[in-house]
Amino acid sequence: MTVIESNSLSGMWAEDLSTSAPSAVRHVAAASRIHAPKREESTMVTVKINGVEHKIEAEADMPLLWAIRDLVGLTGTKFGCGMAQCGACTVYVDGSPTRSCQTFIGDIEGAEVTTVEGLKGKVAETVQAVWADLDVPQCGYCQSGQIMSATDLLANNPKPTDADIDAAMSGNLCRCATYHRIRAGIHEAAKRLEA
Missing domain, CATH: 1.10.150.120 ([2Fe-2S]-binding domain)
Structure with missing residues (x-):
């Protein structure tokens, strides 16, 4: 089991884009945060990613995409649009294709997530x-x-x-x-x- 703490990084996933990303990406990230329900309290979530159990501490409204990439370190899943419309961020959550950019880490407690790195069979x-x-x-x-x-x-x-x-x-x-x-x-x- 891996325990991952995001510390102060959990709230920075969108804020960092304000200075480092192209303006179109910043607007998409900002729009995603504005339209998402505000749940800024930190939470501990246990999920299995590619068969490995992870305890992830992050803000409950952190998109699964950023937890996978930034906190777990699996970078095969890509950020494309931030609005669940392009499919670049597709992972399986409990066996179903899911857009990870609009799936909040706080909503998937106990789930099994498969990324492209974990595809088998x-x-x-x-x-x-x-x-x-x-x-x-x-x-x-x-x-x-x-x-x-x-x-x-x-x-x-x-x-x-x-x-x-x-x-x-x-x-x-x-x-x-x-x-x-x-x-x-x-x-x-x-x-x-x-x-």
Whole structure:
């Protein structure tokens, strides 16, 4: 078990953006804080992340994304928009794809969280192998979220149609527009899993 204390850092996740991030990111971070319920008291939350139990002390309204990246040190999950609309921050919470940028650490006591670093099993390994074999990513920034969503799709629908893929992946944006390669990768992974 790992005990992580955020000390004074827990309240700084958005404040630090005020000077170091581009203005668009600062506005998104500020908007996220403004529209989120205010729960600024520090809390101790126990969660399993990739099978390892962590006790995390942080403000209850700290997004899970920042707890994973800044407090636990797993950086595969990416910050994309801060509004749960791009999918770059997708993780599984109790087995369900979840946008970690808008999931508060105080709301997931006792949950099991899986990040891209913790994906295991035949489906996940096949998706990751296909992504590499077909050079699916261009810049790669959004791909952790793409891989999480693609793995969930194939785990629940081993023979997806183009329409199934489009529906399952619609919440994941790729600013490099590699959608045709993502779709081809999912089809190839489905073929390999069927063999």
